[in-house]
């Protein structure tokens with residue numbers, strides 16, 4: 001949810017449908033809402049993309065509130081950072097939506113995407129985030145997380161990936177996958193980042209934290225990998241790619257029909273050794289999924 005043209009449908013199209021930012025540049029308002037089901041390993045969930053024109057928002061927080069807000073795990077509220085004039089209007093609907101959420105899904109969490117951050121001077125990011133956190137304080141007791149996002153770099157993939165981990169780590173398969181990956185990283189010093197992608201190119205599990213983000217500069221490497229993964233996925237039944245930069249190897253391997261593993265390593269270990277280790281991890285993951 002969020003005001004019209006804040007970027008909701010673009011986020012869904014880029015993250016889940018493999019669209020490029022260019023392909024979503026032409027704004028077309030969502031009429032009413034649109035619903036899609038997404039599958040991940042053993043879990044599936046539904047995304048409701050709610051049209052942000054005030055006419056629709058009023059009906060969602062009014063007559064249709066029960067339908068929209070029942071059984072919600074996560075509400076994503078999208079704030080358009082390039083449109084400060086509208087921020088009070090946004091807060092008005094945010095407050096009502098969050099109250100309705102609390103009423104119909106008291107255990108839900110809120111993610112507030114401070115979106116189109118690419119249009120801001122990076123020097124202002126911290127200050128704007130701090131201001132927005134104060135401004136978008138929920139009117140009721142619900143957990144809220146703020147993320148600076150943009151479809152022009154990896155930030156939106158990371159934010160959505162994090163939410164999905166929260167949704168699927170709750171089941172036992174998600175947990176054992178997560179544990180296997182963490183154990184593997186702990187054992188192997190040269191591995192600085194690991195990502196497990198589904199067929200839609202979405203990072204399901206990532207490990208590496210800040211260190212890997214440094215390595216992942218330029219920051220849209222994830223998005224370009226994502227596009228490459230998608231096209232390779234559909235073309236080849238065997239999928240095995242290694243990319244090399246001055247300091248790192250990026251190894252991609254297919255786990256099964258729907259999942260790709262990517263491993264980022266320092267070049268301190270020979271590639272062949274890392275390949276063998278990655279194959280071992282693929283075998284472990286294969287038995288788990």
Ligand SMILES: Nc1nc2c(ncn2[C@@H]2O[C@H](COP(=O)(O)OP(=O)(O)OP(=O)(O)O)[C@@H](O)[C@H]2O)c(=O)[nH]1
Pocket residue numbers: 002003004005006007008009010011021024025026027028029030031050051052053115116117118119149150151152
């Ligand atoms: N600069 C920039 N533009 C973006 C970003 N995300 C989306 N946009 C643009 O913002 C416009 C809004 O697009 P939509 O995603 O359709 O907006 P929406 O929130 O779904 O709008 P409604 O359906 O009316 O509620 C499009 O022209 C996108 O290209 C971003 O991260 N940065």
Ligand SMILES: [Mg+2]
Pocket residue numbers: 008009010028029030049050051052
């Ligand atoms: Mg839309």
